[in-house]
Amino acid sequence: MCTNRLTRPCLTAIIVSFIALQPLTTAQDKVPNREPDVIFVPTPYEVVNKMLEMADVRPGEIVYDLGCGDGRIPVAAAKKYGVRAWGFDINPVRVKESLETVANGKVKHLVTIKHADVFELDLSKADVITLYLLPALNVKLIPQLDKLKPGCRIVSHDFNMEGVRPKREITFSPNGGCEHRIFLWETPLEKVRPQ
Numbered sequence: 588m589c590t591n592r593l594t595r596p597c598l599t600a601i602i603v604s605f606i607a608l609q610p611l612t613t614a615q616d617k618v619p620n621r622e623p624d625v626i627f628v629p630t631p632y633e634v635v636n637k638m639l640e641m642a643d644v645r646p647g648e649i650v651y652d653l654g655c656g657d658g659r660i661p662v663a664a665a666k667k668y669g670v671r672a673w674g675f676d677i678n679p680v681r682v683k684e685s686l687e688t689v690a691n692g693k694v695k696h697l698v699t700i701k702h703a704d705v706f707e708l709d710l711s712k713a714d715v716i717t718l719y720l721l722p723a724l725n726v727k728l729i730p731q732l733d734k735l736k737p738g739c740r741i742v743s744h745d746f747n748m749e750g751v752r753p754k755r756e757i758t759f760s761p762n763g764g765c766e767h768r769i770f771l772w773e774t775p776l777e778k779v780r781p782q
């Protein structure tokens with residue numbers, strides 16, 4: 588029996604339990620400790636709705652917003668389409684705001700918010716991915732997006748993904764105001780050679 592001293596059987600038991608617990612800790616659970624790659628600028632709600640419409644969100648699908656800011660995209664997806672949605676942000680302040688948006692939207696049963704670095708994520712469960720990052724960050728995500736199942740849609744506010752041909756691209760001016768671009772890709776990604 589283990590008292591206050593580590594005996595060999597006790598140590599073995601601890602090591603075995605530790606090893607057994609390892610697969611339960613995924614990259615999704617890692618708490619990031621670095622600065623965001625881009626600051627928070629929210630996507631206007633009219634653009635959020637257009638992004639989700641372009642992504643053709645269907646019942647039963649899962650939406651991921653990579654860098655979710657105040658959580659407006661996952662909450663909009665849950666409220667408008669009744670789907671499960673996940674928001675990931677590296678900034679704990681944004682995570683807190685997102686959790687408030689989820690609570691205010693009464694969609695706690697559909698939306699999960701995680702404090703995570705999007706470059707550490709396994710995206711395999713997503714059907715739709717929304718982005719409002721930066722062009723270079725979209726490109727950095729390509730290796731992860733290449734692992735998505737076929738038929739997933741990726742929509743990006745304002746920023747293209749160099750080297751991958753979009754399926755559709757629109758320019759949109761809500762209420763005649765400033766122009767927003769939205770890019771849509773579908774997996775498998777269609778790669779293009781640099782000019």
Ligand SMILES: C[S@@+](CC[C@H](N)C(=O)[O-])C[C@H]1O[C@@H](n2cnc3c(N)ncnc32)[C@H](O)[C@@H]1O
Pocket residue numbers: 622623624625626627628629630652653654655656657658659660675676677678681703704705706718719720744
């Ligand atoms: C331009 S905002 C977009 C917010 C939201 N998606 C929207 O469209 O309203 C970008 C967000 O990405 C987050 N971010 C930056 N780098 C990140 C990273 N490596 N992993 C996770 N989130 C990140 C920022 O904290 C910020 O909230």
